[in-house]
Amino acid sequence: MNKPLGPYELSRTELAALREIIRSPISISALAKRIRKSQPVATEVVKRLKARGFITVERVGTRKLVRLSEAKHAQLLRDIMLANTHVPWESLLSFSQILPLLKFEGAVSAPVSRTTEWRSLRNLMAHGIVSRGERWVKINPKFSKVAEFIHEFSSFVNSTLATQASESAVIIWSSGSQFIMRVPEGENIRDSRFKPTATTALPRYGIPLMSNVEYYYYSPVQGKLKAEDVLLHTLLVDGTTNVTYALVLLAKAKINREHLLRKAEMLNLKDQVMAMLKFLDTRERQIDSNLPTWIEFEQKARDYGVNL
Numbered sequence: 001m002n003k004p005l006g007p008y009e010l011s012r013t014e015l016a017a018l019r020e021i022i023r024s025p026i027s028i029s030a031l032a033k034r035i036r037k038s039q040p041v042a043t044e045v046v047k048r049l050k051a052r053g054f055i056t057v058e059r060v061g062t063r064k065l066v067r068l069s070e071a072k073h074a075q076l077l078r079d080i081m082l083a084n085t086h087v088p089w090e091s092l093l094s095f096s097q098i099l100p101l102l103k104f105e106g107a108v109s110a111p112v113s114r115t116t117e118w119r120s121l122r123n124l125m126a127h128g129i130v131s132r133g134e135r136w137v138k139i140n141p142k143f144s145k146v147a148e149f150i151h152e153f154s155s156f157v158n159s160t161l162a163t164q165a166s167e168s169a170v171i172i173w174s175s176g177s178q179f180i181m182r183v184p185e186g187e188n189i190r191d192s193r194f195k196p197t198a199t200t201a202l203p204r205y206g207i208p209l210m211s212n213v214e215y216y217y218y219s220p221v222q223g224k225l226k227a228e229d230v231l232l233h234t235l236l237v238d239g240t241t242n243v244t245y246a247l248v249l250l251a252k253a254k255i256n257r258e259h260l261l262r263k264a265e266m267l268n269l270k271d272q273v274m275a276m277l278k279f280l281d282t283r284e285r286q287i288d289s290n291l292p293t294w295i296e297f298e299q300k301a302r303d304y305g306v307n308l
Contacts, residue, residue, distance in 0.1 A: 006220035007052065007157050008102060008177045013037060015090040017045050018068075021055055022078045025067035053156045073152035080145050087127055100124055101150045102176045104139060150176075161218060165191050173236045175267070178219040180233055185212045194218050195225050198233040202245060205230070205253050207304050209245070227253040228260045235269055244292050244300055247276055252306045 013035060020026060020034045032042035046066055049055045053071040057064050068074050081089055091097065097120045121137065124130045129143045139147045154176055162169040162181045166189060169181040180197065183189065195201075197217040199209050205227065215237055217225065225233075227249065234246040249255075257277065264273040275289045285291040292300070301308055 005096065005099065005102065005177060007161065008154060008220060009096070009098065010094055011045075012090045012094040013041070014045055014049055015094055017042070017049065018054060018077065019081055019090070021049075021066055021068055022081055025065050027063045027065055029063075031066060051160075052153075053160070071152075071156060073149055073156050076145055076149040076152060080143075080149060083145075084143075087129075092123055092127065092129070096120060097123065098150075100130070100137075101139075101146065102154065104130075104147060104150065158218075161193075165189050165194050165216070165218075172215075172238075178217070178222065180215055180217050180236060182213050182215055182237070185214055187214060189216055193220075195222070197225055197230055198237045199242065199245060201225065201230045202234070202249060205249055207245060207248055207252070226259075227255055228263055231255070231260065232263060232267055232269055232273075235272060236267065243272075243276075243290055244297060247280070247291070247297055248301050248304050248306060250276060251280060251301055251308065252304065 016035045017031060020031055026034070028042050028046055029039055031046070032039045035042065035045075037045070046055065046057060046064075050057055053069055054074045054077070055066050056069045057066050059065070068078055093101075096116055099117055100121045101124070121130065125132065125137075128140055129146060130137050130139050155174070157177070158171060158174050158179045162171050162179070165181070166183045166187050168187060169183050171179050171181050173180045181194075194216040195218075196214065198215040199211060200214040200216070202209055215233065217229070217233055222229075231246050231249050231253075234242050234249065261270060261273060264270045272289075275286055275291065279285050279289075279291050279294075279297075283294045285293065291297075298308055
């Protein structure tokens with residue numbers, strides 16, 4: 001089955017299994033009976049839940065005993081399910097139903113229809129988990145642990161994915177189910193879901209840099225990165241010098257300003273990007289900005305073949 005949200009997505013069967021495991025440790029054969037699945041299916045469910053840190057498996061005699069792990073996201077889900085037994089979590093958190101909650105955690109999109117997304121949000125609202133304000137939807141305080149669970153679950157999955165790609169990986173920015181990691185220069189990242197970005201991708205636009213680190217971006221749904229993405233990621237990885245390189249890219253590449261500003265707003269970078277655009281248009285920087293002087297920028301731009 002295609003999972004639009006990849007490892008961040010839970011199936012109804014996985015959530016049903018977690019509900020049983022939360023009650024008490026259980027053997028795989030007993031779990032299979034409880035969730036009305038064959039033992040091979042239950043074994044596969046246990047494997048997937050273990051990989052995402054929800055459970056541990058220990059051998060007791062000839063049996064394998066499954067119990068809830070001590071991981072924070074697993075314990076938060078336990079608290080949520082036990083405190084709200086009347087809520088059909090198997091429906092509200094399964095498959096793309098979890099997407100609205102991931103959006104609360106950070107900017108994320110998925111290849112699902114607006115109708116599907118709205119239906120998911122409507123179901124969450126019907127059970128009082130989220131409410132609609134004048135301008136946005138928010139998680140109700142009563143279900144604050146749901147927000148904590150989404151944050152911890154996303155963080156665990158992100159960390160696992162980064163470590164699988166490289167044991168030297170360090171996540172330097174994350175938002176929901178997307179993150180940027182830093183690895184030593186020359187690290188061989190074979191997983192095609194990780195895309196070179198930020199200063200590592202600038203040579204693609206004729207802006208070669210010397211660096212002892214490389215940056216990679218991960219998202220379960222993002223396709224090929226565009227110049228706008230690389231520019232924003234260059235800002236996200238921090239460093240005053242990076243702003244200058246982002247300016248060079250902004251001046252050199254074919255950037256869709258409307259698209260750039262829309263994405264910048266999602267990443268809380270709109271003010272920074274607007275200051276950069278104004279700087280290029282007027283050749284004047286705002287006093288409180290971290291932009292270079294025009295003379296400094298002009299020299300750097302010429303070094304990379306930009307005619308201003």
